[in-house]
Amino acid sequence: MLASKRLYPLIACAAIVxxxxxxxxxxxEPVLSPNPLDLTxxxxxxxxxxxxAGLAMxxxxxAAFAVVAGLRSVGAPVDALAERLVLAWGAGLVVLAVLSAVLPATGTDLIAxxxxxxxxxVLAAVPAAGGLTVARFGEDERWRPVARPVEWLTLAGGFGLLALVYVMLPGQGMFVGLVEWSLLGAEVALVGVLAVRLARLTWARGAAHASRAALG
Structure with missing residues (x-):
């Protein structure tokens, strides 16, 4: 059981990398655009x-699935709705990865x-999950060290969502690509913070168990 707990954060961190x-x-890749950040x-x-694109998503x-499994395995103070939002983020990205393989081969607008x-x-899911989680992290001794980074990244995600709504409506799409990429970056960073904290908790616990077994 302990081995599987220690495996989840490793999978998550490796997948993020x-x-x-x-x-x-x-x-x-220069073929995409002179400035790829102009692209959504x-x-x-x-x-x-x-x-x-497909590989990254x-x-x-x-990574999202592994983080949620890891959070459950250590009894992290994350409620069911926040878990579902992170799982929805991960599932949505997998679907987008599949669509990215289909999109170039179709001439229809429906898939696009x-x-x-x-x-x-998908981009709305992680900031919402962070907002539901940050207060609980602040009340838990194990997760308090990452409560502030999670709060900052959640705020960054929230401002990113507001900026995305603005550039898509009154902003007429100006800088929408840059906003989307910045928002996704904040979300990846938030999931990465959770994965790294999971790794520290599970591997430190494993080392403590090993020390007690050696002494016992």
Missing amino acids: VAVVAAVTGLA IGEYAALDRTGA AALGI QTYRYLSIA
């Missing part, structure tokens, strides 16, 4: 021919529109 490397590699996440996925989906609205829904 893979996702970041894939995204940076894809954004560096959906536009980037539709134009990408390297597979980096699938890896983030795996589905991709667009699903990506917006």
